[in-house]
Amino acid sequence: MKKLLEVKDLHISFHTFAGEVQAIRGVDFDLYEGETLAIVGESGSGKSVTTKSIMRLLPQGNSEIKSGEILFNGENLATASEKKMQKIRGKDISMIFQDPMTSLNPTMTIGKQIMEPLIKHRDLSKSEASKRAVKLLDLVGISKPETRLKQYPHQFSGGMRQRVVIAIALACAPKVLIADEPTTALDVTIQGQILDLMKDLQKKIETSIIFITHDLGVVANVADRVAVMYGGKIVEVGTVDEIFYNPQHPYTWGLISSMPSLDSQDEELFVIPGTPPDLLHPPKGDAFAPRNPYAMKIDKEEEPPMFKVSDTHYAATWLLHPDAPKVEPPLAVQERQAKFRASIKGDK
Amino acid sequence: MAKYITKRIIYLIITLFIIASVTFFLMKFLPGTPFSNEERLTIEQREILNAKYGLDQPIPIQYMNYMVNIVKGDLGVSFQFENQPVMDLLMNRIGPSMQLGVQAMIIGTIIGIALGVLAAMFQNTWIDYGSTFLAILGKSIPSFVLAALLQYYIGVKLGWLPVASWNGFSSSILPTIALACFPIATAARFMRTELIEVFGSDYITLAKAKGNSRGEVAVKHAIRNALIPLITVLGPMAVGLMTGSMVVEKVFAVPGIGEQFVKSIMTNDFPIIMGTTLFFAFLLTVIILIIDILYGIIDPRIRLNGGDK
DSSP: OOEEEEEEEEEEEEEETTEEEEEEEEEEEEEETTOEEEEEOOTTSSHHHHHHHHTTOSOTTTEEEEEEEEEETTEETTTOOHHHHHHHBTTTEEEEOSOTTTSSOTTSOHHHHHHHHHHHHHOOOHHHHHHHHHHHHHHTTOSSHHHHTTSOGGGSOHHHHHHHHHHHHHTTOOSEEEEESTTTTSOHHHHHHHHHHHHHHHHHHTOEEEEEESOHHHHHHHOSEEEEEETTEEEEEEEHHHHHHSOOSHHHHHHHHTSOOTTOOSSOOOOOOSOOOOTTSOOSSOTTGGGOTTOOTGGGTSOOOOEEEETTEEEOOGGGSTTSOOOOOOHHHHHHHHHHHHHHHHHO | OHHHHHHHHHHHHHHHHHHHHHHHHHHHHSSSOTTTTOTTOOHHHHHHHHHHTTTTSOHHHHHHHHHHHHHTTOOOBOTTTTTOBHHHHHHHHHHHHHHHHHHHHHHHHHHHHHHHHHHHHTTTSHHHHHHHHHHHHHHHSOHHHHHHHHIIIIIIISOOSOSSOOSTTHHHHHHHHHHHHHHHHHHHHHHHHHHHHHHTSHHHHHHHHTTOOHHHIIIIIIHHHHHHHHHHHHHHHHHHHHTOOHHHHHHTTOOOHHHHHHHHHHTTOHHHHHHHHHHHHHHHHHHHHHHHHHHHHHOGGGOSOOOOO
């Protein structure tokens, strides 16, 4: 598969009154054509900042891409001009936001909002754009698109609005779609519908999706690959099976153990103890060490590099070092790993 | 829409009726009569005058008569200006006040909104600081100080415009500028605050994510949303400006309504007080109606027809 987007050693800081907050501290990932990459992690881990920086939509003035590259179509978006970015935004890369109740302009008709990128990037006339908008609304499953086009956001429900936002994002058939927790603000039944719609449209439009979420259930449903972020870094990346059934990083273990499953009965739900690291003063060693029951001495002194688990699976934990003692992951993870090994044997 | 406006006009009439009644009784609590200052009059002469103007009758009867006359469109005659009908006196004076008010309002909102938009778009740059400085000046300098400065430098020293007269448009320029400062400052501050808030909202990020430039985002998406709260403050301000700033009218010798109003209160000229109050009230209620209609035009969520579900 062809690489579409390459993020290399990205560092992003926010300048605040308290000092420099190092929100992103060396992020690397690739996005391949047609795939869905999920980025998971708790609040403040840098998921949204990473993706906003791809579109260069970080707040101007106090944010800064310190170093690193975002390569797209042979162009480094980290240093591209604002003019260049305006041509890319909405055309090659577009975005779906978390809260559909606030992400549409309340004083503009739905039709105008969908037509805007079409007129801008596709040079369509108003009537052509309007015809295309009707098709798009139909595509995202909104009935009576001709009348709906003339209506305002307040005349739509939350789920409907998210469909409209998706229609706007896909209007110019972008190569990359960034979905920043697109289902978090919706109720569960609507969540399922929106996820199905996105999967369906991804096939039709052949776009790659970066899907930000903290809902592992959603990840299992949509993603091909998963990147786990913690403290402004990617700590583990792999295919969805590798992350769910053979996780290597203690943080991923924690995430998976804290996910309720259908067969978990009356036991208490697992919680990762402690709080996220203070990125104003990032710790010297592994940022997860203070919360990590498996932490070793070296974790507090030196940051672990990415260790290769398989061609597609990497994790940044000293536990993968040849000299590290063997530790037993939590029971829930062990069970999953056992299933994973069995399935691999079954395949062969 | 038509139904809504009809309803609002009925409310307007009720409001005016209540204001007329309250003003009428409040005035009757004032000490003295229009003729108590005329020391040369004998008691008999005063009684004759009171009888002529119906002031000898019991207050409820006076009230009834007054209300009946208002309905007929008759505001009575002035006591101080030799029996001229109040309506004529008002009409002579309204023109200049309205002209100044409307001019100041138009200039004030246009310049104010422009300054506010620039300040918000170039937040924390010298453009922003400059606009803020102008706005603070406009709010803190009293209009009569500004009026005097304008008269001295532009009127006397440069001789470009008349100092204090009322002949045509050129004599309205200086008072308009003096009056417009406050609306400019208010609109600029409001617009800046609102726009900065709107710029932070999700739909603005989406507008940027579509590939719009900063200017396009501001013009197509942000300004309209930021105008909604601004309109609320501009309404009452418009009434204040149109009904005349007494100080500015006095300094520039403008024959407006404000000056006459003060004079009539001091001389207990009941019909003029009543007429002016009613006129102010009428203007205020009409402007509030216009604002409500404007809201609907700008913000579809408060559109008043309620036609579609």
